[in-house]
Amino acid sequence: MRVVVGDVAALGPRRITAFRALWRAVTQAGRPGAPAVGDRVRALPRLVGAALSGRYPQLSRGRLAMVALALAYLVSPVDLVPEAFLALLGLGDDALVAMWLGGAFLAETDRYLEWESTEAGRVER
Numbered sequence: 078m079r080v081v082v083g084d085v086a087a088l089g090p091r092r093i094t095a096f097r098a099l100w101r102a103v104t105q106a107g108r109p110g111a112p113a114v115g116d117r118v119r120a121l122p123r124l125v126g127a128a129l130s131g132r133y134p135q136l137s138r139g140r141l142a143m144v145a146l147a148l149a150y151l152v153s154p155v156d157l158v159p160e161a162f163l164a165l166l167g168l169g170d171d172a173l174v175a176m177w178l179g180g181a182f183l184a185e186t187d188r189y190l191e192w193e194s195t196e197a198g199r200v201e202r
Contacts, residue, residue: 117186124189135188140181147178 112120127133128141151174 112187112190116190117182120186120190120193123193124186127189133189133192135192136185140185144178144181144185147174147181150174151178 124133124136125141128136128138151171
């Protein structure tokens with residue numbers, strides 16, 4: 078039996094870039110002065126509202142749809158790789174989606190809160 082272990086180059090540049098962005102978001106989320114998790118969670122309804130209304134153009138509707146699909150995938154009982162048959166692989170696909178979702182949450186809320194603070198500064202002047 079031959080086991081093939083894929084190398085990093087086999088992932089492709091887009092996936093490598095996505096993992097780098099996730100890593101950057103996770104490592105920078107704990108930096109001094111970064112928004113707390115509670116602030117990020119409270120910003121979510123404002124973020125979604127501003128994105129859907131077009132006031133916040135940095136988050137496209139396509140990306141918002143991807144986030145919604147990822148959430149639906151995680152809570153759905155239907156799985157691409159069911160845990161009942163392939164335990165580790167079944168959990169692995171859920172873990173990948175959860176990691177992407179966590180990274181998207183950190184990156185998007187960080188960007189939005191920064192945008193919101195600069196927009197508030199422009200409105201007050």
